[in-house]
Amino acid sequence: MLKIQFSQWIEQASEPNKEAVIKALLSAKEAMLGIRYHMRLMGEAAGVPNHKQLLDVTLNIEGVLLAGVLGAGGFDAVFAVTLGDSSSNVTKTWSSLNVLALLVKEDPCGISLESVEKVLTLEQMKSLQLYLQFILNNLL
Secondary structure (H helix, E strand, O other), X not given: OOOOOHHHHHHHOOOHHHHHHHHHHHHHHHHHHHHHHHHHHHHHHHOXXXXXXXXXXXXXXXXXXXXXXXXXXXXXXXXXXXXXXXHHHXXXXXXXXXXXXXXOOOOOOOOOOOOHHHXXXXXXXXXXXXXXXXXXXXXX
């Protein structure tokens, strides 16, 4: 499905639940384009570098669903959300533009619920840090 245009995805849906997922992805894409527009305006007002060219190129890469900037600009937080194995296409394109891609993948377990007992409090973390410092200072 990645080799066809996003606008044609809905035609490929064979089941109602797949159609719902595709509609949600397309809605996310449209919402991101609106956010991107307003972030670009904010960046221009702040006088920071414009990411339009990089984002336009990225959005035209096969398999890229979303691309944007997490701030007003500065090239420090450009991102792309890809589908399937298309992240390598982004990496190649960005490398040719001297942009380093830091790849992050979804957790294969999906969303998980963790027990609160497994999470250390700030005080426990400080105590652990002091304990580890003591060990390092006295044993090594």
